[in-house]
Amino acid sequence: MIKRIAQTAGFAGLLAAIVLTLLQSLWVTPLILHAETFETAEPAAEHSHEASVAAHEHEHEEGSGHSHDGEAWAPEDGWQRTLATGLSNLVVAVGFALMLAGLFTLRAPNQTWQGLLWGLGGFAVFSLAPSAGLPPELPGTAAADLLLRQYWWIGTAVATASGLGLIAFGRNWALRGVGLVLLAVPHLIGAPHPEVHESLAPAALEREFILASLLTSAVFWSALGLAAAWFFARGEQQGA
Amino acid sequence: MSSRTLSSSVAVSLPLSKRLAIAAGSCLLGALLIFVAGFSHIEAMHNAAHDTRHSAAFPCH
Numbered sequence: 001m002i003k004r005i006a007q008t009a010g011f012a013g014l015l016a017a018i019v020l021t022l023l024q025s026l027w028v029t030p031l032i033l034h035a036e037t038f039e040t041a042e043p044a045a046e047h048s049h050e051a052s053v054a055a056h057e058h059e060h061e062e063g064s065g066h067s068h069d070g071e072a073w074a075p076e077d078g079w080q081r082t083l084a085t086g087l088s089n090l091v092v093a094v095g096f097a098l099m100l101a102g103l104f105t106l107r108a109p110n111q112t113w114q115g116l117l118w119g120l121g122g123f124a125v126f127s128l129a130p131s132a133g134l135p136p137e138l139p140g141t142a143a144a145d146l147l148l149r150q151y152w153w154i155g156t157a158v159a160t161a162s163g164l165g166l167i168a169f170g171r172n173w174a175l176r177g178v179g180l181v182l183l184a185v186p187h188l189i190g191a192p193h194p195e196v197h198e199s200l201a202p203a204a205l206e207r208e209f210i211l212a213s214l215l216t217s218a219v220f221w222s223a224l225g226l227a228a229a230w231f232f233a234r235g236e237q238q239g240a
Numbered sequence: 241m242s243s244r245t246l247s248s249s250v251a252v253s254l255p256l257s258k259r260l261a262i263a264a265g266s267c268l269l270g271a272l273l274i275f276v277a278g279f280s281h282i283e284a285m286h287n288a289a290h291d292t293r294h295s296a297a298f299p300c301h
């Protein structure tokens with residue numbers, strides 16, 4: 001069983017990571033690079049921090065574009081950056097695939113297409129719900145404290161996953177009701193936001209980035225769900 | 241009964257406690273991978289995974 005999970009996660013993760021990396025390099029990364037030109041073009045003096053909390057994160061990168069403290073390693077633009085992004089995509093994809101394959105041991109999809117439903121569930125949990133409170137951001141956007149946002153993001157993912165699980169698998173309406181409440185709670189609490197919203201990139205670029213990021217994630221998750229269901233069923237036939 | 245239904249009963253034959261443990265274990269391991277690539281505050285890790293984080297709408301910076 002463990003071998004089957006590992007195989008499912010490895011192959012499905014690899015496949016989905018390739019899809020993600022291709023889509024990213026065609027659509028998402030060019031937008032990020034475009035936004036970074038506004039960041040580097042901005043004179044250091046204007047980095048004075050009226051947006052209080054928001055700007056603390058950026059305090060140490062005066063005018064130096066994107067390298068955070070000059071000492072830490074950063075991939076150079078070009079093949080290094082593409083490779084680093086591709087590898088991180090792989091790590092994230094295998095991580096998500098491991099979760100899917102683990103859940104499949106509890107409730108295996110009977111047909112490959114059901115993997116698509118699992119994939120869309122993953123998209124809702126890890127992309128759609130967090131993005132509803134914290135939209136995908138281009139570099140150079142003011143935001144609230146990083147830790148607070150990470151806590152909210154993780155809390156939202158956990159609540160949405162539990163909520164969807166209860167709605168899909170709950171045996172009675174009371175459980176499904178609890179599921180609905182769980183879906184809503186993070187958004188009633190509200191995501192941490194900066195006092196002043198400011199962005200270096202133009203609004204049109206931001207909107208396109210949000211669309212690019214969400215659509216890319218949706219395709220990634222569909223591919224991951226389908227591939228995971230397919231590899232998982234295949235492992236079963238082989239008795240692995 | 242198709243052979244598919246038959247073979248899936250093999251998976252079901254594992255005791256629930258064991259399947260729960262396996263599911264929890266793989267979810268934890270998966271979460272760890274996602275944490276390292278998507279949430280770690282180590283600068284080098286952040287820089288390497290930067291575009292992945294922005295693209296996946298993980299909180300970044």
